[in-house]
Amino acid sequence: MQIIMFLKQYFTSYLFVTLLTVGIYESMIEPKFLMKKGLDRDSKICRIIGIVYLVIDISAYIFSRFNPL
Secondary structure (H helix, E strand, O other), X not given: OHHHHHHHHXXXXXXXXXXXXHHHHXXXXXXXXXXXXXXXXXXXXXXXXXXXXXXXXXXXXXXXXXXXX
C-alpha cells in the first residue's frame, strides 16, 4: 500500500515523459550507434535496458493513475 502512495506522490507527468524519452532513446537510437562501433553485445544490453525502462514507466503510470486511492 505504501508503494502505491509513493508512486502517486512522486510519479508526475514530468517523470513520465523523462522515463519515456530515456526508454525510447535506449531501446531504439543508442543500439544503432553501438552497432556501428562493433559493440554487438553492448547493443543488445542497451536495448534490453531501454525496454525495461519502458515497462517500468508504463506500469508505474497505470498504478499511479488508475488506482482508486
